[in-house]
Amino acid sequence: MFPIPYRKIHIVSPHSADVIAERLRLHTSRRWPWFRSPAGQFDFVGSVSSTAFRLLPTPRGRNTYQPRLRGRMTPRFDGTEIKIVQTLHPAGILIIVSVLILGFFLARRVGDYRDIIAGLLVFHGLMYFIGFLPQARRAEERMRQLAA
Numbered sequence: 001m002f003p004i005p006y007r008k009i010h011i012v013s014p015h016s017a018d019v020i021a022e023r024l025r026l027h028t029s030r031r032w033p034w035f036r037s038p039a040g041q042f043d044f045v046g047s048v049s050s051t052a053f054r055l056l057p058t059p060r061g062r063n064t065y066q067p068r069l070r071g072r073m074t075p076r077f078d079g080t081e082i083k084i085v086q087t088l089h090p091a092g093i094l095i096i097v098s099v100l101i102l103g104f105f106l107a108r109r110v111g112d113y114r115d116i117i118a119g120l121l122v123f124h125g126l127m128y129f130i131g132f133l134p135q136a137r138r139a140e141e142r143m144r145q146l147a148a
């Protein structure tokens with residue numbers, strides 16, 4: 001979990017990589033539509049090819065801890081192996097690291113820095129369990145459904 005949320009998923013599908021890619025494309029918007037959320041129409045936003053994909057789930061609200069899915073599809077004799085890495089978007093990582101570094105510097109100037117640092121780490125941990133993990137589990141479940 002610390003310092004950057006990260007999960008690895010391994011899925012074996014009985015379908016070919018092309019079939020899985022086509023299923024993903026049907027549920028993926030190529031880009032985020034202007035002035036509206038794609039949450040009602042699409043499960044993901046991103047790019048899909050027959051060998052790899054980069055996706056963001058489409059939640060109802062904004063979430064700095066939203067997982068980013070990067071995956072590779074490898075043909076096997078009995079179907080396709082899908083390896084997925086879930087982590088934060090680079091902008092989200094930059095925001096989290098910046099806030100933590102700023103907190104460390106401010107805490108050192110205040111003097112009693114243990115409480116401030118502990119508070120930031122507790123906040124980061126809570127956001128992992130409230131923001132990242134539920135979205136990551138939903139995305140994993142949806143990927144398993146599309147691969148089945």
